[in-house]
Amino acid sequence: MMQLQVPLVNLAVTTGEPAGIGPEVSIVAAKQFLAEQPNAIITLLGDRDLLEAVDKNHLNASERLQTQAIPLVAPVQAGVLNHQNAQYVINTLNQAIDGCMDGRFDAMITAPIQKSVMNLAGTAFTGHTEYLAGRCKKNHVVMMLCATLPRGFLNLKASRDLRVALVTTHLPLQEVSAALTRERILETIQIVQHDLRTKFAIPNPVIRVAGLNPHAGESGYLGREEIEIIGPVIESAKKLGINVSGPYPGDTMFDPASLEAVDAYIAMYHDQGLAPFKFVTFGDGVNVTLGLPIIRTSVDHGTALDIAGKGIADSGSMLEALRLAYQLALNQKKKA
Numbered sequence: 001m002m003q004l005q006v007p008l009v010n011l012a013v014t015t016g017e018p019a020g021i022g023p024e025v026s027i028v029a030a031k032q033f034l035a036e037q038p039n040a041i042i043t044l045l046g047d048r049d050l051l052e053a054v055d056k057n058h059l060n061a062s063e064r065l066q067t068q069a070i071p072l073v074a075p076v077q078a079g080v081l082n083h084q085n086a087q088y089v090i091n092t093l094n095q096a097i098d099g100c101m102d103g104r105f106d107a108m109i110t111a112p113i114q115k116s117v118m119n120l121a122g123t124a125f126t127g128h129t130e131y132l133a134g135r136c137k138k139n140h141v142v143m144m145l146c147a148t149l150p151r152g153f154l155n156l157k158a159s160r161d162l163r164v165a166l167v168t169t170h171l172p173l174q175e176v177s178a179a180l181t182r183e184r185i186l187e188t189i190q191i192v193q194h195d196l197r198t199k200f201a202i203p204n205p206v207i208r209v210a211g212l213n214p215h216a217g218e219s220g221y222l223g224r225e226e227i228e229i230i231g232p233v234i235e236s237a238k239k240l241g242i243n244v245s246g247p248y249p250g251d252t253m254f255d256p257a258s259l260e261a262v263d264a265y266i267a268m269y270h271d272q273g274l275a276p277f278k279f280v281t282f283g284d285g286v287n288v289t290l291g292l293p294i295i296r297t298s299v300d301h302g303t304a305l306d307i308a309g310k311g312i313a314d315s316g317s318m319l320e321a322l323r324l325a326y327q328l329a330l331n332q333k334k335k336a
């Protein structure tokens with residue numbers, strides 16, 4: 001009988017802010033993932049001594065766990081930020097992005113970084129998402145958070161993936177309304193639909209879009225963005241053949257009954273989408289960037305400086321980020 005060959009998948013892990021929990025969750029999750037997945041190779045990008053200090057035997061765990069050494073600029077103490085290492089963090093990202101662009105890596109998975117440190121060091125930095133967009137020369141990419149909800153949770157008949165995408169990401173609330181242009185919202189819907197089809201292999205994704213204001217504007221009495229911008233864009237997207245509906249009030253869009261049918265919810269701003277998402281999934285969520293020419297997933301938590309170096313960080317989100325990156329890379333290889 002003919003054996004089906006499963007292709008080898010090369011994953012790059014940027015180990016994140018060196019004083020945070022990134023290095024430890026990267027190593028723990030990488031070892032666990034390689035034990036469950038024989039067709040993967042993981043390269044950890046980071047300082048060799050720092051990674052050895054976290055786990056001096058990590059490279060003995062598997063010959064499929066490798067390090068691409070990138071030296072720290074200054075010594076590190078767990079939990080204590082030092083903006084001199086901002087360039088180190090950028091170097092890990094650049095090497096992973098370049099490796100994905102030139103085909104050495106099939107996907108990159110990012111551990112958390114401290115955005116304030118980058119800015120303190122003089123690099124204007126709002127997040128990986130925006131940095132990746134710039135480096136990959138894309139004007140518009142979309143942040144989407146994903147997690148698998150188990151059967152029985154919220155009365156689900158079967159386990160189900162919850163996905164929440166954002167029209168705006170790291171923006172002060174005061175600036176959100178002005179950023180909600182027709183073009184931006186339509187592109188977000190199109191990118192979500194396109195990547196769910198091409199990367200997630202969902203043939204005709206069902207998408208729900210939130211309004212901006214309480215009660216989706218209450219017929220214009222509580223704001224007009226729904227009438228003037230969001231509603232008309234949804235109608236345009238429908239004419240393009242996209243299975244999309246809304247605008248829904250932000251507080252009721254995520255009603256549990258809709259979970260069985262909806263493939264992605266689109267929120268207008270960061271906390272509108274991520275507060276409900278993290279409330280039900282914190283610890284197991286994965287952040288994926290849509291609209292890029294490469295595959296990038298990430299954890300759903302931050303640097304957790306308060307617990308760094310104590311050996312108590314939960315590596316579940318990093319493990320899920322590895323699993324999703326692997327699946328997306330495999331989907332891509334099967335299409336090629």
Ligand SMILES: NC(=O)C1=CN([C@@H]2O[C@H](COP(=O)(O)OP(=O)(O)OC[C@H]3O[C@@H](n4cnc5c(N)ncnc54)[C@H](O)[C@@H]3O)[C@@H](O)[C@H]2O)C=CC1
Pocket residue numbers: 021025110111112113114115116128298299300301302303304305306307312313314315
């Ligand atoms: N992907 C990324 O690079 C992300 C980076 N951040 C950055 O992280 C920094 C700190 O953000 P915070 O809002 O304080 O959120 P945080 O997620 O770092 O911490 C919030 C609370 O959750 C706990 N926690 C977080 N991850 C945990 C884990 N894996 N296991 C056990 N406990 C965990 C922390 O100890 C803390 O009590 C900020 O600079 C933020 O920008 C935040 C989110 C994502």
Ligand SMILES: NCC(=O)COP(=O)(O)O
Pocket residue numbers: 126127128129130274287298
């Ligand atoms: N709240 C999500 C977050 O801050 C992660 O952003 P990014 O660094 O992945 O762009």
